[in-house]
Structures are given as structure tokens and as C-alpha cells.
Amino acid sequence: MSDLCDFPQLLAGLGVKPTALRLAVLEVLGASSKALRAQEILEAIRSKRRVNKVTVYRILDGFTRRGILRRLAIEDRVSHYELACEHHPPHPHFQCHNCGQVQCLEPAPLERMWRDLKGPLGNRADRIDIRVEGVCHKCREIS
Amino acid sequence: MSDLCDFPQLLAGLGVKPTALRLAVLEVLGASSKALRAQEILEAIRSKRRVNKVTVYRILDGFTRRGILRRLAIEDRVSHYELACEHHPPHPHFQCHNCGQVQCLEPAPLERMWRDLKGPLGNRADRIDIRVEGVCHKCREIS
DNA sequence: AAATGAAAATCAACTTAGTTGCAAATATCA
DNA sequence: TGATATTTGCAACTAAGTTGATTTTCATTT
Numbered sequence: 124m125s126d127l128c129d130f131p132q133l134l135a136g137l138g139v140k141p142t143a144l145r146l147a148v149l150e151v152l153g154a155s156s157k158a159l160r161a162q163e164i165l166e167a168i169r170s171k172r173r174v175n176k177v178t179v180y181r182i183l184d185g186f187t188r189r190g191i192l193r194r195l196a197i198e199d200r201v202s203h204y205e206l207a208c209e210h211h212p213p214h215p216h217f218q219c220h221n222c223g224q225v226q227c228l229e230p231a232p233l234e235r236m237w238r239d240l241k242g243p244l245g246n247r248a249d250r251i252d253i254r255v256e257g258v259c260h261k262c263r264e265i266s
Numbered sequence: 267m268s269d270l271c272d273f274p275q276l277l278a279g280l281g282v283k284p285t286a287l288r289l290a291v292l293e294v295l296g297a298s299s300k301a302l303r304a305q306e307i308l309e310a311i312r313s314k315r316r317v318n319k320v321t322v323y324r325i326l327d328g329f330t331r332r333g334i335l336r337r338l339a340i341e342d343r344v345s346h347y348e349l350a351c352e353h354h355p356p357h358p359h360f361q362c363h364n365c366g367q368v369q370c371l372e373p374a375p376l377e378r379m380w381r382d383l384k385g386p387l388g389n390r391a392d393r394i395d396i397r398v399e400g401v402c403h404k405c406r407e408i409s
Numbered sequence: 410a411a412a413t414g415a416a417a418a419t420c421a422a423c424t425t426a427g428t429t430g431c432a433a434a435t436a437t438c439a
Numbered sequence: 440t441g442a443t444a445t446t447t448g449c450a451a452c453t454a455a456g457t458t459g460a461t462t463t464t465c466a467t468t469t
Contacts, residue, residue: 140436142446161426175448180427197397199339200426200455213393219402226402247406250356252397254340257390259362259369285417285464304455318419323456325417343426343455411469418463428453435446 127210128153137189144174148182149191149206158195158203158216158225197225220249270353271296280332287317291325292334292349301338301346301359301368340368363392 130149131141139145151167152159159167165179183204186192195203197218203225205211214230273292274284282288294310295302302310308322326347329335338346340361346368348354357373 140445142436144447176426177428177449178447181447194342195395196339196342199337199345200343202342202426213395215396215398217398217400217402219405220399221401221405224402228398247400248398249400250398252338252356252395252399253358254395254397255358255360255371255391255393256363256395257360257392258364259360259367262362262364263390283416287418319455320420320457321418327457345455413466413468415466416464418461420459420461422458422460424457425455426453427455429451431449433446433448435444437442437444439440439442 128206128208133191133208137191139185139189139191143172144168144178145182145186147171147174148179148186152192152204152206157227158197158205160201160203162201164204195225198223217248271349271351276334276351280334282328282332282334286315287311287321288325288329290314290317291322291329295335295347295349300370301340301348303344303346305344307347338368341366360391 128149130146130153133149134141134145147168148164151164161176161180161183164183165174165176168174168179183192183194183202187194187204190207192204193207193213195205195216197203197216203216205227207213211227212230215228217226217228218224219226271292273289273296276292277284277288290311291307294307304319304323304326307326308317308319311317311322326335326337326345330337330347333350335347336350336356338348338359340346340359346359348370350356354370355373358371360369360371361367362369
């Protein structure tokens with residue numbers, strides 16, 4: 124997941140001002156090969172400049188709402204974030220029990236999923252979760 | 267997900283004492299057709315008797331470690347729990363954007379997943395997550 | 410029946426990740 | 440330039456869960 128995207132242009136296309144902090148968030152994520160926690164993003168930016176955590180949380184939130192980022196509920200009590208641009212289509216993730224890192228796996232077609240997920244990268248897969256999100260039949264009826 | 271399991275026996279088989287609270291937790295989950303938050307379990311028990319939240323959290327934690335329950339990291343900042351006994355094999359979940367409820371879907375074979383997930387129950391699937399958990403190659407090398 | 414000891418439950422205080430409301434700074438437009 | 444809107448920062452707060460110490464329960468042993 125290297126940064127192939129032109130972030131200023133990406134933001135411009137959505138009418139979002141490309142402020143220094145917004146670009147910093149995108150660059151940190153673009154430079155990462157794995158999904159990152161808000162905390163990690165915050166620290167990465169702080170290694171270069173001064174930021175308030177609230178600002179970062181708000182940027183992450185805004186980006187997620189606009190579909191610029193995907194928020195992953197992969198681990199209890201912490202969100203992970205990744206770029207959601209055309210170069211980073213949805214894909215399965217692999218979290219290590221031990222170090223907690225969240226690797227991105229190939230967005231292989233679903234039929235090949237099971238086979239693919241168990242083998243590659245030398246990971247030992249103990250558990251595969253499949254999760255669907257949307258609007259349930261009950262809520263669809265109401266609205 | 268109705269309770270087909272004999273909880274006292276289940277616990278006995280694992281050498282876990284079937285205390286009133288432990289059974290209460292299992293009964294609440296056994297009676298539910300969906301995965302529940304710790305909060306909901308706590309409230310369900312409190313409608314019948316007095317409990318301290320710490321006790322419930324510790325029971326949920328112990329049960330999860332022993333494989334009696336599965337903890338689902340389905341939503342930011344809250345865990346959901348479900349029975350992990352033989353009558354409740356792993357399966358995909360559906361969370362409603364609107365009400366937040368976490369339905370259990372059929373544990374259909376993975377090759378049929380995609381097709382199956384989109385159609386049934388009248389839910390509108392906006393997003394399908396596939397998540398793998400285990401020990402990554404790096405951590406495997408170290409230990 | 411009383412004493413003992415281990416397991417279970419409780420309590421208060423704390424932690425972590427994230428949120429709110431408002432003020433200050435910065436950018437944008439007339 | 441001044442007026443307005445947007446972004447950032449700060450302090451205080453919240454929700455969910457955790458910790459450590461204490462008390463209760465309860466099955467044994469005396």
C-alpha cells in the first residue's frame with residue numbers, strides 16, 4: 124500500500140481543503156503497508172510537528188464519513204484506518220495475536236478467499252471472520 | 267440461536283463451577299438470537315438480580331479464554347459476545363448501520379458466502395468484511 | 410458445629426480511546 | 440479591510456472496560 128494517490132487532488136475533487144494536517148494524515152497512511160490506529164497516526168505526525176489529538180480524530184472521522192478512509196473495527200476498543208482510494212480497494216486483513224499489527228491481504232475474489240487466506244505470507248490463520256454491514260430488514264421497513 | 271446446550275454440564279466438563287452468575291450469563295446469551303454487548307448482558311441479569319459489572323466482565327473474559335464464548339470485535343469500542351458451543355459454530359454477522367444490532371447469519375460454506383450474504387433476510391449489505399486472525403510470520407519466527 | 414482455605418463476587422479507583430463545547434487562529438470572500 | 444466561515448487547539452468529559460484490594464461464599468477439614 125504505497126501512496127500512488129495525489130492527495131491534494133483527491134481532496135480537491137471532494138471539495139475538501141488540503142490543509143497541512145489533512146495531508147499529513149493521508150501521507151502517513153499512504154506510506155504505511157498496514158492499517159494504523161489513530162494513536163499511531165497521531166504519533167507519526169507528532170514526530171514532525173505539533174498537533175492536538177482532537178484535530179487528528181476529527182480529520183479521521185471526516186475522512187471516514189467522506190469515504191476517503193475506511194475505519195476497521197478489527198480489534199476491541201481501537202479503530203484502525205486505511206486509505207479507501209482507488210488504489211486501495213477493500214480487502215481482508217490479518218491481525219497478529221501477538222503483536223497486534225494489522226496487515227492488508229490481497230483483495231482476491233471471494234471464492235478464492237478461504238484457500239488464499241490460509242496460505243500466504245507464512246501467517247498462521249487461527250480464525251477467519253466474515254462480517255457484513257448494512258441496513259437490516261427491520262430498519263428498512265421503518266424508514 | 268436458542269439454548270440447546272446444557273450449561274451446567276458444559277461448565278462441569280471444563281471444570282468450571284456453575285455459579286449462579288455464570289449460568290445467568292450463559293442463559294442470557296442462550297436466549298438471544300443475536301450477539302450481545304457486555305452492557306446488554308449486564309442489564310439483562312440486573313433485571314433479575316443484583317450484580318457488579320466487574321463480575322460480569324470477568325465472567326465474559328474467562329468464558330472467552332476458555333472458548334465457551336466468542337468475543338466479536340464488530341463495532342468500535344464495544345465487544346459483542348455469543349455462545350461458542352457445538353450448537354453455535356462460527357458464522358458471519360450482520361450489523362445494522364441504523365440500530366447497531368448484530369444478527370447472526372447462517373454458517374454457510376465460504377464458497378457460497380458472497381452470494382448468500384447479499385440476498386437473505388431482506389438486509390441491505392453495504393459492506394462485507396473478511397478478517398483473519400492468527401500469528402504473523404514475523405512473530406512465528408521470533409518464538 | 411466451628412475453623413480453614415480457595416474460589417467468586419464486590420467495591421472504589423483507574424485507564425484508555427475517543428468526544429464535546431467553546432475559544433483562538435487561520436483562511437476566504439465581499 | 441472587515442465579515443464570515445473553517446480549522447485547530449485546549450480543557451474537561453464520557454463510555455467501556457480494567458486493576459487491586461477486600462469481602463463473601465462455600466466446600467472441606469477438624
